[in-house]
Amino acid sequence: MxxxxxxxxxxxxxxxxxxxxxxxxxxxxxxxxxxxxxxxxxxxxxxxxxxxxxxxxxxxxxxxxxxxxxxxxxxxxEGLEKDGKLDRIQEGFHQEHGLQCGFCTPGMMMTTYALLKNNPSPSEHDIRWGISGNLCRCTGYVNIVKAIQYAAQKPAE
Amino acid sequence: MSSTTPRTSPEVGGMGHSIKRKEDARFLRGQGKFVDDVKLPGMLYLDIVRSPYAHAKITKIDTSKAMAIPGVLAVVTGELLKQYNLHWMPTLMSDTQMVLPVEKVMHQGQEVAAVLATSRYIAADGVQAVEVDYEPLPVVVDPFKALEPGATVLRTDKEGKTDNHIWHWEAGDKAGTEQAFAQAEVTVKQDIYIPRINVASIETCGCVAHFNKTDGKLTVWMTTQAPHAIRTVFALVAGHVGLSEEKIRIISPDIGGGFGGKVPVYPGYVIAVAASVLTGAPVKWIEDRIENLQASSFARDYHITAELAGKKDGTMQALRFKTIADHGYTDAAANPSKFPAGLFHIATGSYDFQHAFMEVDAAYTNKPPGGIAYRCSFRVTEAVHAIERMVDIFAKDIGMDPADLRKKNFIKPDQFPYKSQFGFEYDSGNYIGALDLAMKRIGYDDLRKEQAEKRAKGELMGIGISSFTEIVGAGPSKHYDILGIKMFDSCELRIHPTGKAIARFGTKSQGQGHETTYAQIIAEELGIPAEHIAVEEGDTDTAPYGLGTYASRSTPVAGAAGAMAARKVRDKARKIAAYLLEVAEEDLDWEPGKFFVKGSPSKSKTIQECAFAAYTNNPPGMEPGLEAVNYYDPPNLTYPFGSYICVVDIDKGTGQVKVRRFVAVDDCGNIINPMIVDGQIHGGLAMGLAPALYEEINYDADGNIQGGSLMDYLVPTSMETPSWETDKTCTPSPHHPIGAKGVGESATVGAPPAIANAVVDALWHLGVRHIDIPITPPKVWALLKEKGVAE
Incomplete structure (x- = not known):
């Protein structure tokens, strides 16, 4: 070919x-x-x-x-961490226990990255709608929502 | 020991501390190592040709066009495997399963042949080019019809088999139960179907098999929840072709969700191993999602006829279940060997019945095999759904509030340890405490008032309760084994000279956070900070033998092994401390992290000082080093429980069920890490919501799967999943070393009946007695239309 x-x-x-x-x-x-x-x-x-x-x-x-x-x-x-410092989204997922098996996590975080770029102060509904194209089987989404809220409260790098 | 006030400091991070997870560091950076991330030099790729028919004779497999594709190296068929007697394999339930067929296929999506190629894409091209001729055979889809006289006999491979009946199993007191029903004031009866579902972990199944022809060693990285058992199974099945157990290494790397779906041995694994043994090259097989949903192990598929007998005053007296279990074409369930229906006989639930009897008959059909748990402990979800639905129907028939009925019939706290009618000894419980807290949290009385007001206006609102009892931590060696291997688990703990540690376990985390929680158990016992305790699992060359992670057994069994190993270490450290302090052992007291002389707390030796001395200044006559191994054989199962209350609103225009609120009160005994426990409950609730409202795998009359992709099989997204409200009570397990019970699956077990009960509660006044899950909008809308209230 x-x-x-x-x-x-x-x-x-x-x-x-x-x-x-x-x-x-x-x-x-x-x-x-x-x-x-x-x-x-x-x-x-x-x-x-x-x-x-x-x-x-x-x-x-x-x-x-x-x-x-x-x-x-x-x-x-792999592009989220800069100069040895975790991105605010990575930090949020860690602090709020937004991941368990870690398999959906990279995709979930990249969706979050785009979401927060377009909407820096999303409501819970905005967040849930924003990540609804990403399935997670472990967390029940509650802590993912919290992780994104955590990240949204921190300034973007 | 209390779960609310930690004994250790946050720096030590023992039990009760919500310390952040150690495993996050790699996952957050995309550095997790999952099976599909394994890449070896010269690795080949395997892809599988699958059957479009549910039942058909294979008349010809033409591989010539596939073999003509550059890069296709081989097409593995049943005939090839037959030369090595590897075309069939045993299942965990002592049935047999085809690796690749020689004569006929038995379900749609079954493996027919496998293409070995130099790349993933070429292997897929090869699959398209393999031509298979089939002669369709009569298809048996319905398990009731499968058991009728004259039904097409599916297992023609079994000599003398004249029907599709697999086994009959029963438990309890048949005569006493029959008599209780005959004399009862009130009896209720309901057919309840618990449909076939798939765990749909976000990572599918797969492996990389590498047979090294030089030293004869086989290494397999695979998505398995039970690597040690898999190694033994491989040795037993392939011993005759020269694979002996010391030359088999199973590595279970990071696992992207298991939920029971990664317990079985799938044909793909075996074909990949065979292909690697034949070629000497590493071979990768990764299932795609459609293959995963169509052919990996299903869960549930129980057709239950449930009956409950009682008095008009609400006393529940007797319970009777008759069940048909649809197992697909072979019994490849993952149950303890002595229990073909798993722990289904937990069905008396949280209630003090006087009589109970159940029988289960299993049938072969033209569907994929399975019978795995979907995040529950061996058929417990089926049992809990049925009993919790029956309690609600009984309550409504006698006109009693379902909360009051439950409280009247609960096993009371002073009845523990409680012997159930089916022979289980419940370890501890406070069921009224959990239900009272759930009712308070959700505001039960106000909700009932609101419901009455809404009903007067024609609005449909329902409140559903589920007060479940789980049964986990299999299990005591007397009763529980898999293929004869007792269901113990293990920990090997080694303390380094500087007082840091490594602990290896026979289990395997799939997201539960073992690297964090196991370290916390050892931190609790030894006072060594959890951050300085490395935890490893999943490599059969290094970890001690254990039966793996499923059925919520990690904390009850392996966690107990961790505590016991740490206590052995502490016992030796005490001798060292006594030697160093020149006192008798009896003169020493312990607090987490150090021994001190009774009455002179300033004279002390830390665990780190003892560890250093174990390697540098050990007492004369004492073996150097500081390590311990424990294989823990639990004295009993553990019985977590909880009460869940769900509020739903139903849209009369669409039949849509909206979960407005969901309060979950769980009691899993003492808690290791509250943050992780809450995470487990959140996830379990989502996997309870899923089958209650969305997920089902069914088949048409020709055995074609309906819902074999994520476009049709509706795994809930963040939009469907509500914000769970959680709370706890704490009733420690009296027989577990740290008083813990396990929690990973409670919510999956407890949630579906709360939701189903809420929906039926909203519709009962219209004459709706029961709706089988999943309660989809079309089902509800059809009922609303039938009752004349659809808008």
């Missing part, structure tokens, strides 16, 4: 790849770049475990081709 050369800016670093057009973005990140923080939980764009930011917008990377990210910026969970 023919391949195509792409360059994707991932967490601020240009990353090159020689990929089949059918390669999903999530597999490019996980397998070609060995960045396994982004997870796969379904194949129907339902669970949100694979959520990353593409040019600042939260997308499900199981439903985007790597070639669609060519020349664009992708941010993953």
């Amino acid at each position: 023919t391949t195509r050369k792409i360059t994707v800016n991932v967490n601020g670093t240009p990353r090159e790849g020689e990929v089949e057009p059918r390669l999903l973005l999530v597999h490019f990140l996980r397998e070609d770049l060995s960045m396994t923080g982004t997870h796969i939980g379904c194949d129907t764009t339902s669970c949100g475990a694979c959520t990353v930011l593409l040019d600042g917008k939260a997308i499900k990377s199981c439903t985007a081709f790597a070639v669609q990210a060519d020349g664009r910026e992708v941010m993953t969970v």
Whole structure:
């Protein structure tokens, strides 16, 4: 199968790849770049475990081709921590026990990142609506909502 | 010991402290190591061809087109595995399951062949290119029809099998119960179906199998809740092809949710192992979501006919269940071996019945096998749903408030330890205390007034109660084993010279936070700060043997092993302290972290000083070092309990049930980490809401799965899930070393009947006696229409 050369800016670093057009973005990140923080939980764009930011917008990377990210910026969970300091969202999830098994957590945090960028002071309803494309089986969502409220009260870096 | 006032300082972080979780550090950074994150040089990928038919003869498998694809290395079929006698495998319930079929398929989505390729994508291409010819056979979907005379016999592989009946099991006093029913003033009867569901953990199942041809060692990273048992099963099943137990290493890495779905051995694991043994290359198999929902183990699927007998004054006297269990094409349930229906006989619940009897018959059908727990301890959810529904129906039939009826019939605090009619010895409980607190928290009396006002206006509001008793922590070796292996669990604790520690356990966390809570148990016992106690699980080469994490057994069994190992360490440390202080052991007192001389508290030795001396200045004649192992065989099960109250509003235009409030009062005995306990309850409640209102896997008459993707199988999102209100009472377990009972599954068990009771409560005046879960809008709307109140 023919391949195509792409360059994707991932967490601020240009990353090159020689990929089949059918390669999903999530597999490019996980397998070609060995960045396994982004997870796969379904194949129907339902669970949100694979959520990353593409040019600042939260997308499900199981439903985007790597070639669609060519020349664009992708941010993953690995890009949240800056200079050894956790992002306010990571801090919120830790402080409020917003994670248990940790599998949905990266996608949940990336959705939160986009949510807070668009709506810095969300209501509980805004938060619940904002994360409704991300499934969590462990937490019952209560502490995820609290974690996002915690983060929203801290200034963005 | 009280769960409310910690004995240790926050710096030590023993029991009762809500210390933050240690495991968060890696998960927050995307550095968790899940199975699909394992990448080995030269790794091959396995993908599975699955059956579109529920029952069909395989007439031909043509692999030529698949093999022509560059990168496809092999297509594994049943015929190939048959050469090694690996085409069938035993189940945990001593039935047999196909790894890959040779003659026929028995359910839609069943594994038919497997493609081995150099990449995930090529393997998927190969799956598309394998051509299989089928000859459809009559399909048996309904378990009642499966048991009728003349039904198509499914297990033609079993010599002499002439029907689809798997087993009959019964418990209790049949004659006494029959007599009680014959003489009762009031009897109620209800058919209750607990539908088939799937745990749908966000991580699916999978493995990486690596057989090293040079040293003959097999290492398997796999999504398993019970790595040690899996190693033994592999050794027993594949011993004849040269895999002996010391050469098998099972590594259960980070697990993205288990809930019972990662207890069984799936064919995919076995095929991956076989493929690695044949090629010598590492082989990865990762299930996709549709495969997971269509073919991994189901839960529930019990058809219960429940009957309750009592007096008009509200005294409940006798209980009787007759149940048909739909097991799919094989009994691959995950139950203790002696209990084919698990702990279903907890069905008398929180009530003091005089007579009880139950019988269960299991049937083969053309559906996937399973019978795992979905976050409960072996069929407890089915039992609790049925008893809590029956109590409500009985209350309404005799015109008594369901809270009053429960209080009248509860086992009273002074009756513990209480022997149930089915033979369980409940360890401790205060059921009235939990219900009273729940009623106070939700404002029960005011809600009943509000309901009356709303009903007068034609609005539909309901209040539902569930006062459940759980049964967890399997279990005592006398009764509980899996394939003969007793259900103990273990801890191996080693104190380093500088007073820090490592503890390894036979369990495996899937999100429960063991790295934090186990450290807290040891911190409580030894006074070593929890942050300096490393906890490891899941690697069979390093951890002590244990039966794993499911059925809420980690705290009751492995947690107890941790406390007992720490006490052994403390006993040795006491001898060292006595030596260092030049006093007799009896002259020493202990407070968390140090021994001191009675009457002279300034003369003391810390646990860290004792640890250092164990390696540098041990008493003459004493073995150096400071470590201990404990294999804990629990004397009894533990019986967590609680009372949940739910308020629902029903939309007459859509049939939508809105959970307005949900108060959960739990009693899990002494609490290790309140923050984690609350998290477990929140999650359990969400997994109770899910089957109550949303989730079901059913099949059409041809055995086609309805709801085999997350587009159809409705795992609740943040929008459907209410803000849970939680509270606690604390009744310690008298037989557990730290008085704890386990909590991970209580809420999943207790929540569904609270919700179902609330919905029926809203509709009872219209003549609605029962609705089977999931209580979906179409079901409710159809009832509203039938009763003439739909808008």
